[in-house]
Amino acid sequence: MTEPIRLLLADDQALVRGALAALLSLEPDLTVVAEVGRGDEVVPEALRSRPDVALLDVEMPGLDGVAAAAALRAALPGCRVLVVTTFGRPGYLRRAMEAGANGFVVKDTPARQLADAVRRVHAGLRVVDPTLAAETLATGPSPLTDRETEVLRTARGGGTVAELAATLHLSEGTVRNHLSAAIGKTGARNRADAVRVAEENGWLLGD
Amino acid sequence: MTEPIRLLLADDQALVRGALAALLSLEPDLTVVAEVGRGDEVVPEALRSRPDVALLDVEMPGLDGVAAAAALRAALPGCRVLVVTTFGRPGYLRRAMEAGANGFVVKDTPARQLADAVRRVHAGLRVVDPTLAAETLATGPSPLTDRETEVLRTARGGGTVAELAATLHLSEGTVRNHLSAAIGKTGARNRADAVRVAEENGWLLGD
DNA sequence: TTCCGACCGTGACATTTGTCAGGAGGCCGG
DNA sequence: CCGGCCTCCTGACAAATGTCACGGTCGGAA
Incomplete structure (x- = not known):
């Protein structure tokens, strides 16, 4: 052997x-x-x-x-x-x-x-x-852009747009735009829903 | 033996x-x-x-x-x-x-x-x-009342208030009230945040 | 019995959120 | 070089959300 x-x-x-x-x-x-x-x-x-x-x-x-x-x-x-x-x-x-x-x-x-x-x-x-x-x-690869992924990942914690904007050093409007795009691409109806969908598909991986 | x-x-x-x-x-x-x-x-x-x-x-x-x-x-x-x-x-x-x-x-x-x-x-x-x-x-026992727990549990899926009200056979205002109470009791700032907190504490158990 | 709390509902209000149009810079492949 | 895509911002708008005050029912505890 x-x-x-x-x-x-x-x-x-x-x-x-x-x-x-x-x-x-x-x-x-x-x-x-x-x-x-x-x-x-x-x-x-x-x-x-x-x-x-x-x-x-x-x-x-x-x-x-x-x-x-x-x-x-x-x-x-x-x-x-x-x-x-x-x-x-x-x-x-x-x-x-x-x-x-x-x-x-x-x-x-x-x-x-x-x-x-x-x-x-x-x-x-x-x-x-x-x-x-x-x-x-x-399912195909993630349709999300880098920033959209990052914003969505940060949104997991469940904070307001203002907080997301602060931690990401972005304007509130930009954060809202990224979230809107992510919601559209994931076919979700909510920010929370988008987070859920993206997480279930494994699109939020690398920290 | x-x-x-x-x-x-x-x-x-x-x-x-x-x-x-x-x-x-x-x-x-x-x-x-x-x-x-x-x-x-x-x-x-x-x-x-x-x-x-x-x-x-x-x-x-x-x-x-x-x-x-x-x-x-x-x-x-x-x-x-x-x-x-x-x-x-x-x-x-x-x-x-x-x-x-x-x-x-x-x-x-x-x-x-x-x-x-x-x-x-x-x-x-x-x-x-x-x-x-x-x-x-x-941590103590769950501060949530039965209905609040149920509403929060249904809100996990990430739907609008109208959908929650429909599935629970409640008025939209009532759903909002329960959610507001749950948000207050969990110390959360969002509906999503409240769901997260309640879930982490194991307050959303029995189906 | 009375009182309290959970429960359900209404209506109104300020805030937040999601959407849209538009503009500007950077980067890359054709 | 140009077009396309991502990124970032602004501003404005409708919709959804969160909060509050108010009334009402019902069951259990004082």
Whole structure:
């Protein structure tokens, strides 16, 4: 038998992280060599433990999983990346692939398939949920411009236009215009609705 | 050695469910006898498999974990309930305890402690995250009245006052009054802000 | 019983929000 | 070089929102 595949796990929920470690450790050809709970700990830890495959959650403090994937591919080009996420948002998949991820798995998938996904990714194959891939193709990329995204992201907190304008150093009228454009593009009827739609599509990712 | 503790797992994410099963199965005195992915499958499955302890996630389709806990305690009074949740929201803990849960664990807790929590709950003890308990006491119960909660819950979707009034069979003025009261009580500045605050505190639970 | 609070409604009001038209600068590809 | 797109601003307008004062019903507590 050859060397086992070395894994790094990154998930902010310690319980889930430990449980995944237990699950994957059941496989004889897999071994978990590192666990981290923050996105910004992925690269330093990977440099120490030299994993073959990194399983990254998208929702993490410090650095989101997609950004961590990009940083990891830059630091360790030989390390494969499998993104594991709670939400099957089309934008997440797109961004993850653009960041150089080799696979994308939703946490809804049966537990037995995870080990296979890891093996496929390690073998150089791409692993993508076909349903989510179709949805991503159908939804298309974000129609929002950079500023519109930023304004919408700031509007998540739920402040008035005046506050948004202050934090963004913009005129109130400009903020309203960007919001109006975002509302139109998302097909929403409200500012709140637009935030919801954009968030569900994964268009508000990178902090 | 005595009989192992029989466990039922309820979590909508198959991967997490399976991983928890793997984690808990490592313990010789624990055995997973059932897994379900929906809240409304908890009681039927429990009636078949007769678990000693049920681990319930709060966020589940069909029936949320708190409601499932109440139903389970009514159907099988001998079965202990341990609520396991992603979000440490004060209202969740309160509601879970009122529903008759024996323990409340956040998914941030280290994986090693979960088995102990299960054993403690099985032994008749209460298991509660002390930090969260303090926060719950500090936050106090929901200041919102029933109608205000309902209006706020409906407002999550992000519709206009007219739409809210239509779906709730209320006058627009009444809806505005309830919203205004909710905004005042939550200390928010917006309807959207009020929704956010109430949601973060777990005041919008039961469907 | 009386009183208080939650609940429902009305109407009116100031503020905020969303939309539109228009103008100006910058950047990039044809 | 020009056209197109993004960005930023102004100003104005209709619509939606948030607030307030007021009356009324109903159930439970004092």
